Amino acid sequence: MRDEQKGWKDIPIAGVCWKPATEYHTGDWRTFKPVRDQAKCTKCLLCPMICPDTAIKWNKATEDIEFDYNFCKGCGICAHECPVDAIKMVREGA
C-alpha cells in the first residue's frame, strides 16, 4: 500500500482526485444483507431507484435485478419499501 501512495510532488495540482470511488468497497460496513426472493419479485424497478449506493443494478442482458454486495451498506431501504416484500434483511454471517 505504501509505495502506491504519492508524495507531495506527484499529487496533481489542486489535489484532483484520480481514483474512481468504485475501487473503494463500502460493502464491509454492512451488518444486514438484503436477500431477494426471486419468485416474489415483480421487477418493478423501484429498488434500483431508491438505493443510496447504486448497489442494486438492472442488468439489461439478463433482464433482471442484481445486488452488488461490494457496495451495499445494508441500510434496508429496499426491504422496507419493496411493494411485494420480496427482499428480506438477513444478518451477515448467520
Place this chain on the structure above:
Amino acid sequence: MVATISWKFTAREIAEKPELFTSGHRACAGCGPAIALRQIMKATRGPTIVTNATGCMEVVSTIYPYTAWKVPWIHTAFENAAANASGIEAALKAMKRKRRLKQEKVDVIAFAGDGGTFDIGIQALSGAAERGHDFLYVLYDNEAYMNTGIQRSGGTPHGASTTTSPGGTDIPGKTQMKKPIADIMVAHEIPYVATASIAYWQDLLIKARKGLEAEGPAFLHVFAPCPRGWRYDTSKTIELARLAVETCIFPLWEAIDSEYSLSPQSKIMTLKPERRKDVREYLKMQRRFGHLFKPKFEHVLTDIQKIIDKRWNKLLKKCSMT
C-alpha cells in the same frame, strides 16, 4: 420560459441510464441526500458540469484520492456554490462566443446543503439569480449541518433537537421557524422554482429536467431525510420523505415564472383531505422530536400543527386552490 415536456421518465429507461454519481461514496447507510443526487444525475440531458458547496455530499463523494463523480466536478467553499456556477456559465458563454466550445449546450448544476443555502450561501445564490445565469441550483435539505455534527441551521424545523438547539427539560429544541427558502427564490422572479421529495422519484426527475431546460436560473428544493441527524432507523428514509408530503409539512409544488401550481402528490391532499396524515405520525418516527411527546411540551406539537396549517393555507391561496 420552461420548454414543453417532450420526454417521459420510465423506470426501465432510467435504470438503463449510466450512473454519473457512482457507488463507493462514503455516505452513511440510508443517506437521503445521496439518493437525491443519484436521481438528479439521472435527469441530465447531456454534457454537465457540477459544482458542489462544502457539505455532506461534497465530503463523502470525494475523499482523496477517490471520486464518485463521472462528470467534471468542482468543490467550492460553503458560501459560493452559486457564485461558482455563475462563473462556469459565464466561461461557457465566452468559450462559445470564441468558438472554442465543441458542445452545443453544457448544463451547470450547483449542489448545496441546507446550511450552504439557507444560511451561508444565500448571498451568492441571490446574486446569481439576480444576474440571471443559466444554471440549476439544487438544495438537498436534511435540515441541519449534518456533516459537522448536527448543528441547527435556518432549515431546521421548529422543535427539532440538534446539538446547538438541544431538546431538554426547559428548551423544546429549536425555538425558531424554518425559513421558507423556496418562496424567497420565487420572489427573485426566476423562471423555475420547485420543491421535490426523494420518495417520488419520477416527480423529482421531471422537476430536475425542467430546471435544466429553463433558460435562466432554476432552483430545486429537495427534501432528503438524514438517519444520523434525525435519529431514526436507516430503512425509513423514503418512508419519512413520503410522510413529510402526506402530512403537508413539506408540500410539493412548482412555480414557473412565479406562477404557483401544486404537484399531484400534494394536490390529492386538498381533493381528498382524509388522506392527509397527522403530523404526530411524522414526528414520532424521529428521535430529534422525541422530547416533544413529554406532557410538558404538548403545546409545541400544537404550535407545529398551527405553523403547518398556516403555511399550507398560504400555499393553497398562491396556487389559487381555495
